[in-house]
Amino acid sequence: MFASRHRLWATLAVGSTACLVSTGCSATAGPAAPAPLGSTHVSQVTISVSQCGTGWTRPVAGRQHFVLDNTDTRTGEVLLTDAGTGAVFADVEPLAAGTRTSLDIDLGSGRYAFRCAMEDEATVIGKAVIIPGTAAQPVAPVLAVTQADLIGATKDYERYVSGQIPRLTRLTGKLRAAIKDGDRPAARKAWLAAHLEYERLGAAYQAFGDLDTEINGLPTGRPGGVHDPGWSGFHRIEYGLWHGQSLPALYPSARALTTATTKLGHQFATTQIDPLQLSIRGHEIAENALQFELTGQSDFGSGSGLATTRANLDGTRTVLAILRPLLRSRYTQLPALNQALIKTENDLDAVRSAGKWPAPDELSRPDRERLNSDLGQLCELLAPVASILEPRRT
DSSP states (O other), X not given: OOOBTTOOOOOOOSSEEEEETTTEEEEEEOSOOOOOSSSOEEEEEXXXXXXXXXXXXXXXXXXXXXXXXXXXXXXXXXXXXXXXXXXXXXXXXXXXXXXXXXXXXXXXXXXXEEEEEETTSOOEEOXXXXXXXXXXXXXXXXXXXXXXXXXXXXXXXXXXXXXXXXXXXXXXHHHHHXXXXXXXXXXXXXXXXXXXXXXXXXXXXXXXXXXXXXXXXXXXXOTTGGGOTXXXXXXXXXXXXXXXXXXXXXXXXXXXXXXXXXXXXXXXXXXXXXXXHHHHXXXXXXXXXXIIITTTTTOSSSOOHHHHHHHHHHHHHHHHHHHHHHHTTTOTTHHHHHHHHHHHHXXXXXXXXXXXXXXXXXXXXXXXXXXXXXXXXXXXXXXXXXXXXXXXXX
């Protein structure tokens, strides 16, 4: 399989993943870890349909080390919740039958309940456990999101993408026309406009399937590299336009790109975006910009990494605008996230001079460090969004 520009989705390692929902995943859990020393309160908790949450018998405020023991015959998901509201403090999944894993979390005074969601079974809520006293709650729980909660946001984003694809097709048509006319400066300008339009659709790439590789694929993994005859799309044309290849030789690639974007419009009309991917991509878009655009890894001659990063931020902003109603009551760092996005946009715009973006390697060291810091902070604040908005069984 050849690499897409929007690549290589990370896969979870084998084993369960423990997430503090308000801050994102805290650790990857394998076999149950030894109990920590000191003032940590240790409890072995049974996870099953018949005995969900039993074993937490001496609840005390402070640091908790739960050994979660799945005695059921099915794999399941384990949630630690507020017994009154159902808001989620932590989520561990998947926990295979007959295995154990650990969950470490700070808890204050309150009423808690484990929720066991085993495969092919209704979710079971364990008996409420009370931590007495007035100890402050150090971990903010998050009201669970269901698949139904995300349907509206996902439909809004699908409508946005559907509205943008015709413009993308028109812009690739202009690129094809400029190449056919033998006008290299016009072709370069048209290439950038069309490519940036595609980059703004960042949360939809997985729904594009193999067409993403046709439209925006990299030569990575191809036997001939940049000279491989099977390489197509924006970056193939970019390489030719900025490496002196003849425009007649590039015309078949330009024609194929227009065909692919037209096909994308027809295909996407019957495609559904996975609601979970919408929230994941908010983070992935910014992370990819930091990893691939500012480093020049996806540059094949145009030097357009900063312009692409700005288009990526437009894509991130669109996703956040659609998700904001769900995040407003769930993510306490949302104001900080909004400010981080504004700062990154402003600092990026500041390096543009006379309407022209410099290539990333032309940045001064202070500007490069500032943008790296901005995007790093933005990625950190975006990271919990996918965990907060992950659909959970209730």
